[in-house]
Amino acid sequence: MGAALPHDLRCDHRTTPLGVAGRPSLGWRLEGADPIAYRVDVGEVWSSGRIEDPDAICHPYDGPPLLPRTRYAWSVTLWDGTGAARTAESWFETGNDAWTAAWIAPDPHAVEHVDPPTEGERALAAHGLLPCPQLRRSFEIPRAVTTARLYISAKGLYHALINGRRVGDAELAPGWTDYRERLQYQTYDVTSLVGEGENALAVTVADGWWSGFAGFDPRQPGYHYGRFPELIAELHLTLADGSTRVVMTDGSWRTAHGHVRHGDLLKGECHDLRAATPGWDLPGFDDSAWRPVVVTGADHHLLVPSADEPVRVLRELAPVSVTRTGPLTHLVDFGQNLAGRVRLAVPAQEPGTRVVVRHGEKLENDGRLHTANLRTADATDMLVTASTAASFEPRFTYHGFRYAEISGVERLGEVKAVVLHSDTRWTGTFECSDPEINRLHRNIEWGQRGNFVSVPTDCPQRDERLGWMADAQVFLPTACLNADVAAFFAKWLRDVRDAQSPEGGFPNVAPRLTGVAEEGAPGWADAGVLVPWHLYTVYGDARFLDVDSMAAWVDFVLRHNPGLIWREKTGPHYADWLAPGPATPREVVATAFFHRSAYLTARAAQVRGRYGEADRFHSLASDIRTAFIKTFVDPRGAVMGDTQTGYLLALAFDLLPAALARRAAERLAELVEENGPQAGFLGVNLLCPVLSATGRPDLAHALLRRTDPPSWLHQVRNGATTVWERWDGEGAPSMNSFNHYAFGSVGEWLYTGVAGIAQAPDSVAYRELVIRPLPGDLSWARASYESARGRIAVSWERADEDFRLSVTVPPGASATVHLPDGRVHRVTSGDHHFASVRGEDS
Structure with missing residues (x-):
């Protein structure tokens, strides 16, 4: 070895x-x-x-x-x-912990002259959107530069260039945080972009989450944090003679509007090339006619370095078809629902020609673009041409779409879908003998890509795109197997803690928007405990466990519910959201999560060496368990409401003694056999794992292979390329996303159940593996996972009664390997091969 x-x-x-x-x-x-x-x-x-x-x-x-x-x-x-x-x-x-730069912006009272919009020039309703300001500063460097670092952020979004060349590859920077609490800045090595003589630092800023449209509250659709974008930057230079120089944002900068007439995350982006200012980002440009900027402040206390990798362009997709639907209209199908934007080459047109790009996830029955589920998100980008051919690609927006309708030109140039998401390195692979299950796995992956955009969102298409906490916590185990999300969630957990109320209450969404309820619902707010604990067990970094924050949440619920049944301070209480079957009683859902949060807080306190608190929360969890049984469970093991999710929560969260757990598992199996899956957002991630753990992997496989609605493969057979918000894809269009990842949480079981890669219950960072493939009626499966410790891989195949298994265990780890014939092997690190062959024992 x-x-x-x-x-x-x-x-x-x-x-x-x-x-x-x-x-x-x-x-x-x-x-x-x-x-x-x-x-x-x-x-x-x-x-x-x-x-x-x-x-x-x-x-x-x-x-x-x-x-x-x-x-x-x-x-x-x-x-x-x-x-x-x-x-x-x-x-x-x-990073730069001693800022001296000022925040700058165009004078908000100096509004440019605006002519009335006319057909053919500006297609979209104004929505109050303003042009995206251009800000620039030229500077002289007397000698060669040995190192140069640009520290930069914005209240809003920025796109920076030095001497006409782009700085870095971050998209939608600086990303989304609660800007009242924390504002990230990025650091770029720009040594290769600057040189001796005159240089130019040029930045375009846009509203972004800061002052643009975000969320769905009709009473406050925008201006959540501020009224207009602002910029801060420091360029630190070390010269060949060892001297240093700092170029920073201050009152010497100049500003003007350019060709980006507006850029909004929900509404879209408009470029009018007739208003372009060629050379504005280069040395030698005459900006004497531009206005001076306004210094808006010099506060630096909220600036923090980025904790995660930014959103980047991570792939491009060519169309699978382009259909002319009118004399000047084309429908482009990229074959994949995604989050991103369209890049379009436009041949030379008459100046003032309006080229409009509309986005949608699906088509109506008559072939028109379906946009009813976008609600107030126009998701429309526009190019107004000058006199030459042009390339059009927005910078300050993104959309959730598979289809793009492009109107205004007779002939299209090259068209690409540009895929954007936070750059989380992919760590997992899975495939099996069933092509439809493989398509489901790809749908889950694409749902993760499309919804990990600075924060873990619910959906990328409509006027929402919020960091819903229940969606994040139920999908997290799947996300961790698909990709290395440690830094991504470390950043988001700071958003979660920033949104925690002084009383200790977690919210439903993070980052927090004004106008969004701050008091969290059971299963949503509990993500403030469940997410850090799972991240610790996966990555082995105890810094994920902020015991003060976790304890404050549990104590908040306890203060308002001293009887240990969680009835008060439940926020909007979404219950088991979008469950297709009978409703699980809200008190059952709430109290189960109260117990889970208390128990995991106890374990977190123990890990951090806070043993007194660990004892207190263990005792509290035990008392909640007793109250749960007394209030909701009858002597036959029936859980109040008699629903799948009620049993799933009771069994997964160890709320029942052994005898009652056996009966509850039997009743759960009966409900699944009779009805198929009836779990919603809070139960679906537990469905296959609990069935497998209670001796019914056959039922878990039956659910996985089911094709009638509700089912995962019903979506696949109806053309889904991501996971849907609703099991059947039906319902009110305004609440019907075709890229939601909550029901994709079955992805965890594809790795842990079908392939068989799992951790022992008390293992951290995959120190102790449990390899237990559950073949069902599949003939082969293989999966790999680049864990925090090292590579884990499982590959198995079978024919009749012959079963062969290969396992890779990373250094420093050991594994308990369970074969389908009941034999168990204990192995250490390395590659191992096992077989159950008729007439042979090996």
């Missing part, structure tokens, strides 16, 4: 990040032999010393305070049982 080798070194769950704050966590994955000890070194600044710990895959920096704007080399050394040592190296850079 070779020596123990560290690889894939990560700082705060990111590879070579720019802009690290505080005391980062330094982690690594494993290859080769099992390690027995490690040491982490940060340059000449700090060393952990040799630590005897075969389980370790991360260590927090615990040295002296790190200097700002400084690159630090760091390394990890592993020792194996032979005494051999191997080292891997990496680096990170600290």
Whole structure:
């Protein structure tokens, strides 16, 4: 197997990040032999010393305070049982913790002259949207530059260029946070973009989540955080002679409007090329006719470095068909529901020609674009042409769509769908012998891509796109297997804590918008406990566990419900949202999640060494369990309401003693056999895992292979390329998204059940694996997962009674392997092969 080798070194769950704050966590994955000890070194600044710990895959920096704007080399050394040592190296850079720049913006009272819009020029209703300001500053550099870093953020969105060349590849930056609490900035290495002589720093800003349309509250559709976008930036230069210089936003900048006539996340974006200002982003441009900017403030206390990778363009799709539907209208089918935008090449047209791009997820029966489910999201982009051919691609909006209707031109140039999502590295693969299940898995993956856009949203198409917390917590186990979402959720958990009320109440959505209820519903607000606990078990970083925040939530519920049945302070109480069967009593749902949050808070406190609190919350969880049984469970094990989700919550959350649990499991199986799946958002993720754990994997497979509605394969057979909001895709158009990931939470069971990759109940970061494939009537399956510890892989196939299984266990881990014939094997790291063959025992 070779020596123990560290690889894939990560700082705060990111590879070579720019802009690290505080005391980062330094982690690594494993290859080769099992390690027995490690040491982490940060340059000449700090060393952990040799630590005897075969389980370790991360260590927090615990040295002296790190200097700002400084690159630090760091390394990890592993020792194996032979005494051999191997080292891997990496680096990170600290952020800018001493800002001196000012916030700037165009003078909000200096409104440009606006002519009445006419047909053929501006197609969209104005919606009060204003042109996206251009801001620029030219500066001289007397000699060559050895290093240059741009620290930049906006209240709104920004798109920056230096000397006409784009800065970085982040989209929709700086991303969405509750800007009243925290505002992220990005750090870019721009050394290659600046040079001796005159240079130009040019930035376009747009409303974004700051002042644009966001959410669905008709009483406050926009202006949630501010009235107009603002910019802050510092360009730090080190010259060849060792001297330094800082170019920053201040009152010397100039501003004017350009060709981006508006850019809004929900309404869309408009480019009028007749208003373009060629060369404005280059040195030598004459900006004397431009207006001076206004300095709006010099507050820096909310600025924090980005904690995750940004939204990026991560793939492009060509159309599968382009159909002319009118003399100047074309319908483009990209074959895949996605989140992103359209890039369009437009041949030369008469100046003032209006080219309109409308987006939709599906078509009406008559072939027209279906837009009823967008509600007030126009999802319409527009190009007004000048006199030459042009390429049109919005920068400050995105849409959820499969189809694009392009009108205004007789002939189209090249058309592409540009896919946007937060750059979470994909870590999981799954496929099996059933092509429809493979399509379902791809639908789940695409739903994750389309809804991980700065925050974990509910849907990318309509006027909502909020960080709904129940959707996030039920889908999280699937998300963690598909991709490395550690940094993504570390950032979002700060949004969740920022939205927590002084009383301790978590909300339903994070980041919080004005006009959105702050008091969270059961199963929604509980994500403030469930999400950090799951992230800890997957990635092994105890910093996910903010015990103060978790305890404040449980105590908030307890204060208002001293009888331990959660009836008060339930917010809107969505219950088991969109369950197709009988409604699960709200008190059952609420009290089950009250117990779960209390229990996980106890475990988190124990991990963090807060043993007194751990005892208190364990005792509370036990008392809630007793109250649950007394109030909702009869002597035969029937749970009040007699619903699938009621039994699922009681069984998954260990709310029943063994005898009652057996009877509850039997009744759950009866309900599933009689009705198919009847769980909604809060039960669906538990459906197949609980059936499997209670001895009925056959029923779990029957649900997976079911094709009548409600079912997953009903969606597949009806052309779905992402997971739908509703089981059957029917219902009110205004509440009928075709890209919602909650019901896609079955993806976890594809990995853990069908393929058989799972953790033992008390395992952290896949230290103890349980490999238990559940073949059902499939003939083969294979899956892999790049865990926080290292690569895990399972591949099995069978023919008649012959079953062959291959397993890869990462270094530092061990596995209990269960074969379908009942045999159990205990193995350590490495590759292993097993067979159950008639007449052969191996």
